[in-house]
Amino acid sequence: xxxxxxxxxxxxxxxxxxxxxxxxxxxxxxxxxxxxxxxxxxxxxxxxxxxxxxxxxxxxxxxxxxxxxxxxxxxxxxxxxxxxxxxxxxxxxxxxxxxxxxxxxxxxxxxxxxxxxxxxxxxxxxxxxxxxxxxxxxxxxxxxxxxxxxxxxxxxxxxxxxxxxxxxxxxxxxxxxxxxxxxxxxxxxxxxxxxxxxxxxxxxxxxxxxxxxxxxxxxxxxxxxxxxxxxxxxxxxxxxxxxxxxxxxxxxxxxxxxxxxxxxxxxxxxxxxxxxxxxxxxxxxxxxxxxxxxxxxxxxxxxxxxxxxxxxxxxxxxxxxxxxxxxxxxxxxxxxxxxxxxxxxxxxxxxxxxxxxxxxxxxxxxxxxxxxxxxxxxxxxxxxxxxxxxxxxxxxxxxxxxxxxxxxxxxxxxxxxxxxxxxxxxxxxxxxxxxxxxxxxxxxxxxxxxxxxxxxxxxxxxxxxxxxxxxxxxxxxxxxxxxxxxxxxxxxxxxxxxxxxxxxxxxxxxxxxxxxxxxxxxxxxxxxxxxxxxxxxxxxxxxxxxxxxxxxxxxxxxxxxxxxxxxxxxxxxxxxxxxxxxxxxxxxxxxxxxxxxxxxxxxxxxxxxxxxx
Numbered sequence: 001x002x003x004x005x006x007x008x009x010x011x012x013x014x015x016x017x018x019x020x021x022x023x024x025x026x027x028x029x030x031x032x033x034x035x036x037x038x039x040x041x042x043x044x045x046x047x048x049x050x051x052x053x054x055x056x057x058x059x060x061x062x063x064x065x066x067x068x069x070x071x072x073x074x075x076x077x078x079x080x081x082x083x084x085x086x087x088x089x090x091x092x093x094x095x096x097x098x099x100x101x102x103x104x105x106x107x108x109x110x111x112x113x114x115x116x117x118x119x120x121x122x123x124x125x126x127x128x129x130x131x132x133x134x135x136x137x138x139x140x141x142x143x144x145x146x147x148x149x150x151x152x153x154x155x156x157x158x159x160x161x162x163x164x165x166x167x168x169x170x171x172x173x174x175x176x177x178x179x180x181x182x183x184x185x186x187x188x189x190x191x192x193x194x195x196x197x198x199x200x201x202x203x204x205x206x207x208x209x210x211x212x213x214x215x216x217x218x219x220x221x222x223x224x225x226x227x228x229x230x231x232x233x234x235x236x237x238x239x240x241x242x243x244x245x246x247x248x249x250x251x252x253x254x255x256x257x258x259x260x261x262x263x264x265x266x267x268x269x270x271x272x273x274x275x276x277x278x279x280x281x282x283x284x285x286x287x288x289x290x291x292x293x294x295x296x297x298x299x300x301x302x303x304x305x306x307x308x309x310x311x312x313x314x315x316x317x318x319x320x321x322x323x324x325x326x327x328x329x330x331x332x333x334x335x336x337x338x339x340x341x342x343x344x345x346x347x348x349x350x351x352x353x354x355x356x357x358x359x360x361x362x363x364x365x366x367x368x369x370x371x372x373x374x375x376x377x378x379x380x381x382x383x384x385x386x387x388x389x390x391x392x393x394x395x396x397x398x399x400x401x402x403x404x405x406x407x408x409x410x411x412x413x414x415x416x417x418x419x420x421x422x423x424x425x426x427x428x429x430x431x432x433x434x435x436x437x438x439x440x441x442x443x444x445x446x447x448x449x450x451x452x453x454x455x456x457x458x459x460x461x462x463x464x465x466x467x468x469x470x471x472x473x474x475x476x477x478x479x480x481x482x483x484x485x486x487x488x489x490x491x492x493x494x495x496x497x498x499x500x501x502x503x504x505x506x507x508x509x510x511x512x513x514x515x516x517x518x519x520x521x522x523x524x525x526x527x528x529x530x531x532x533x534x535x536x537x538x539x540x541x542x543x544x545x546x547x548x549x550x551x552x553x554x555x556x557x558x559x560x561x562x563x564x565x566x567x568x569x570x571x572x573x574x575x576x577x578x579x580x581x582x583x584x585x586x587x588x589x590x591x592x593x594x595x596x597x598x599x600x601x602x603x604x605x606x607x608x609x610x611x612x613x
Contacts, residue, residue, distance in 0.1 A: 037604045041596030043095035045087060049148075051608045052138075054083045058612070071612035080609070088598060089589035090155065096592050097154040104153045109146055112153060162588045168576035173569050174560055181558030181565070183512040184530050188550035189505035190521060190543075191487050198482045203474050211474040212463045218473070219466045221459045222411045227428055229450040230394045230403040231418055232380065234373035241369045241376075248364050252357050259355040264310040265323055266348040268303060270295055271339045278334035278341040285331055285343075292331055292345050310350055319344055374445035381447060384439045394437060394451055407453075424448060484547045487540045491549075494538055500549060512556050522548055 036044040057079050061069045074080055097103070113119060114126040118134050121127030135145055212219065252259065270292070272278035284290040296303060313320040318336035326332055326346050333343040380401065387397060398405035410419060410428050418424050421442050428450055437449040463470065490503055500507040510519060517527055523543040533539055533552040541548040559565055 036601065037608070038598065038600035040088060040091040040593055040598050041095040041099070043091050043098060043596075045091050045600075047604055047608060050084065050087055050605070051611065053087060054080060054608070054612070057083055068613075071609055084605075088593055089586065092589050092592040092596060092598075093155045093158055094151050095596055097151070097158050100158075102154050102158060104150055104157070108153060109150050112149060113146070159585050162581075162585050166577060166580040166584050168573045168580060170573075173573050173576070176572070177560065177565060177569050178558045180515070183514050183556045183558075184527075184533075185509075185511045185513070185553040185556065186530055186533075186550055187500065187507060187509050187553055188519075188522070188548055189500040189507050190546045190548055191483060191490075191505060192546045193479060193483060195486070196479060196483050197486060200475060200479060200482070203471060203478075208467075208470050208474055209463065211477070212466070212470050215470075215473065216460055219461045219469065221456070221461060222413075223458050224456040225410045225428060225431070225452050226407065226454040226456075227410050227431075227450050227452055228394055228405070228407050229418065229424075229448050230398045230405050231446065231448045232377055232384075232401065232403045233446045234370060234377050234444065236402070236404070237373040237376055238366075238369045241372050243365050243368045243372070247368055248361055249357065251364050251368060252360060259357075259360050261353040262312045262314070263324075263352040264312050264350040265316070265326075265346050266310045266350065267308045267316070267323060268292075268306045268345045268347065269308050269319075269337060269342050270299070270301075270306050270345075271337060271342045272334070273340065275334060275341045278343060282331070282334055282343055292343070295343070310348075377445055377447055381439055381441070384447065384449070388437055388439065388449060394449060397449070418448065421448075424450070428452070480542055480545075480547065484540050484542055487547045487549050491538045491540070494549070494551070505549070509553075526550075 035047055037047045037050050038045045054074075058069050058071070058074060061067075061074075061079075069079075071080070113131070119126055119131040121130060132142070135142055138145075140148075270281075272281065281290070281295050285292060285295075293303070296306060313324050316323055317338070319333065319342070322332040322335045323344050323346050328349075329345075329347050331343055331345050334341045335344060336342075384397065384401065387400075392400075395405060397403060406418075408414075408417065408419065412429065415425070419428075423440050423442050427438075427440050427448075431450060431452045433452050433455060435452060437451045439447050439449050441447055493503065494500070510517075513519065513527065513530075515527055515531055519526060523541065526541060526548065529539060529541050530550060530552060533550075535552050535555055538549065538551050541550060560569075
């Protein structure tokens, strides 16, 4: 079964490659003897095919990212070499099929052609005109395409034969599953820093120097940019903006639904097939034989399925009178609904709410003023741009347009003040000394322009500058080391029968925890350490501010025979078999290249590259 899937995968993959080659660069002619970029054995490597495959890779990148990739960028990523490598492998396999005399008949070629979507008409059937048009666009004749396709299919047969029989060994699959699914049971406790019984000794100069040397990254200042900026925040303009009473009244009327909210009910609705069924259900509730929840359960529904939320009398339609007649939560109906007879449960009464114009006026004024301020800022952008282009400084801009003028020492990760805006951080991170300040729009409608005055490169501070931090860091490490030594002294007692709790610690027992388990209160690598232990062993594991004492109580092997295990292993076997097949084919193709010999015509390859932007 796995081999069949591999074969189909290659089949459709090859068809995709063929069809990708039918667009772009198809009509490019490299002329005369430049039809080949080299050979593998006796098989020429088609220049048109290389150009089409390389173009397809660039198109695929553009489709995925929305950005055009130039050939120079592609070469920087090694994409041209990847394309060439795949083409060499394909050509090596085609050379081998020719050597073996392996080919396919016309019927198989025809079947493949009529399956290709690009050659089908609007009725979904093979269309001769679509076939001819596609080939014309690619610059290929029908004979050339069919010969290429015949070679592709023959190569596919060879690939399938090479991959046939490759499968992941059951012992390998079982071992990996066992590793991933085995669990550990263990007992542990934290020995906190407050339990340290040893006095901290005085630090020596050598110890402090060693700590400084071992932690230079901690004491290195990051790149820092001294930035001057001007900032026009819409909030700064609001105090000077007046809003007319007419505009406030108009906005209040426009949003009247927000300020005048009628009385509402929180309602659930259970619909029945007929009036009789609904009445029977209502009678059962009234008699105390069933609850509303019982009726919902009988229909295999959840309360969330029938929840209508909070509705006004108008929104409830024909059921409004029955529901609004309830003065406390309860069941109403049967009553009509747009889905038929229904029972309604009213769960809460939400009183009507009305906010007068006078009360809402301040809020509305703030919104209109803020909107006006944003428009004013937007209207200034062109003028500010022109002033900067004309040589105005940021200081002059701040004075003439009442913009905030300030400075910041910016480092990557700084998000205080104006640096809280993504647009500011992005602009400053890319800016260097001498860059022309540009007006940049901010998320809240404001604008800024920034100038980098100076860039301080990353610098390791001297030991004298950070002496206090060095002493504090050394003291923390030293206390942890002393605490770990104290914990090690407890292990003999624990091995002799004492328990963690009898030694005054809070003992915690964990049962059958997997490798990816997270045990709160332990360091990140805790489970890795536990899985490295042997049963009944004790281990001391340092953390940030304490040390952990842990004993491995038991190892539980993975259940290799459960339905879940068999399903997972079957899927893993299938995936691994496909990967092994691809690896075998790749190795086989490389061996064929080495045996047949490869020659490349670099001038033709360079000529193809010259056709790309």
